[in-house]
Amino acid sequence: MTTTTSTSPATAHADIRVAVSTVIFSLRREPGRERPSVVIPLVRRTRAPHEGQWALPGGWLGADEDLEMAASRTLRETTGLAPSFLEQLYAFGAVDRSPTRAVSIVYWALVREDVSARPAPENVAWFDATSLPALAFDHNQIVEYALWRLRNKVGYSRIAHGLLPELFTLADLREVYEAILDRRLDPANFRRQVDTSGTLIPTDGFRTGSHRPARLYRYDHDVELAERGPLPE
Amino acid sequence: MTTTTSTSPATAHADIRVAVSTVIFSLRREPGRERPSVVIPLVRRTRAPHEGQWALPGGWLGADEDLEMAASRTLRETTGLAPSFLEQLYAFGAVDRSPTRAVSIVYWALVREDVSARPAPENVAWFDATSLPALAFDHNQIVEYALWRLRNKVGYSRIAHGLLPELFTLADLREVYEAILDRRLDPANFRRQVDTSGTLIPTDGFRTGSHRPARLYRYDHDVELAERGPLPE
Structure with a gap:
């Protein structure tokens, strides 16, 4: 030594x-x-x-x-x-x-x-x-x-939003998590967790189709998708 | 583009x-x-x-x-x-x-x-x-x-143990967290959190001195200090 x-x-x-x-x-x-x-x-x-x-x-x-x-x-x-x-x-x-x-x-x-x-x-x-x-x-x-x-x-972190378009439903967001984690997530539990995150802004829009209308959300871009810490830009 | x-x-x-x-x-x-x-x-x-x-x-x-x-x-x-x-x-x-x-x-x-x-x-x-x-x-x-x-x-993670010797008291461990986070932690809360981590092994030894005797612990080395994921060794 x-x-x-x-x-x-x-x-x-x-x-x-x-x-x-x-x-x-x-x-x-x-x-x-x-x-x-x-x-x-x-x-x-x-x-x-x-x-x-x-x-x-x-x-x-x-x-x-x-x-x-x-x-x-x-x-x-x-x-x-x-x-x-x-x-x-x-x-x-x-x-x-x-x-x-x-x-x-x-x-x-x-x-x-x-x-x-x-x-x-x-x-x-x-x-x-x-x-x-x-x-x-x-x-x-x-x-x-x-x-x-x-x-x-x-x-x-909020990186799931990096895979979503500007407007999305809660089911779209859940689908991203399910794809990455490769397992099904309970819709009601997922909604509760998302509700407390404070990063989703509800819009007046709805997606209509074969299911009942689902509200469209957008991401609050004032919140970074992930903490970078004091790194140079 | x-x-x-x-x-x-x-x-x-x-x-x-x-x-x-x-x-x-x-x-x-x-x-x-x-x-x-x-x-x-x-x-x-x-x-x-x-x-x-x-x-x-x-x-x-x-x-x-x-x-x-x-x-x-x-x-x-x-x-x-x-x-x-x-x-x-x-x-x-x-x-x-x-x-x-x-x-x-x-x-x-x-x-x-x-x-x-x-x-x-x-x-x-x-x-x-x-x-x-x-x-x-x-x-x-x-x-x-x-x-x-x-x-x-x-x-x-368990990296605080990287700053401790083989045997330590709970007060020693708390002091490492306090030094890194630069703030005081409540001893009773800290003890409760540590108790549930399952990575500390109590020994038969005690540290004696000016305070009442404090039990000595060692770290369970079967648990990595931090997750490395699938990185090459």
Whole structure:
């Protein structure tokens, strides 16, 4: 055990590259399924390593780009739109995660269903996040961790609204929770919990259709979807 | 708004270096203060940029080091010991945070009071985390964020035990919470909350002294101090 600082192996600058990737969550309704599925877009790799395999959207960090700028860029290039929620997930830097040394700063984002339903660019496709093929690099592990964060965070923040349009019913909101948590929630209990959250603004509108009319709500945008703490914007 | 991926500014590899730094929290008792203070070790810089200013312990990521290995190394070099808790905090990568482009993967750690009380290596000193001088780079901002994470996380995890020795009284444990949250907690309420946590194992030992004897407890090490989720070890 040493207390000197002169033996550091890293006083010189190693050749390590910085990538930024993003796990983008949305919802998709499939015929015959009880709940919407959580889906993510993947990009088919057109060059080695892992040519032909699916990978998270991302790229090398540009010299003049902040990390969050780079994440927004890769997200825009993949889905064509800005996300409703974007947050840093984790930095992955295992020595053997790629043939040449690369640290990936991974973000995660939410986009609404109407956005993810648009035609995807070439080599981009949406996959059920819970049943993925073998992805390039350590990207299966990254998606696993992002799903874990999504399921945790939906319980103590307002991020579910990042998957909803401007106007929604309480049943729409409950469906988002059910899709993320992959289990049914009791409608009456859910309504009680939402009533005490103080973040929903009732509108004068109703959705009519085959059921009895349901009131439309909007989210109080004065309340951030999640606490960021004292992070730089 | 574009949906092509060919306009990426970052297909070539920019010259960006990767550093790893660690915010190390411990407690220290100062005469005349009601509660222990939260303290962090800082290193005085001996070269430009910011020569002579205090900075977080850290260094360049080594070619053969994982991120967490690099964080453990910088921590060992500073305090001479392994931490009781170590977790990734955030990656800071603003373009202008340093004269040459550097992304810092920052970890945070807890070390026990008896560890931080040992003589510090040259150019290392412990500071009250809530009243720091102007630090090098964006390190004041990083400590602010780490403190925010510490205060949040002490409420929904068992990390307070990372600041305690193997055997402790309930008053010792409460004092850790009071130091981190910087406010007094009601002893009876605190005892009730702790009783239901199921992570404390009473021992047959008591601490005797000027007060009535207080039972000594130890932490149930089968329970992780905090949920890591499906992250690689």
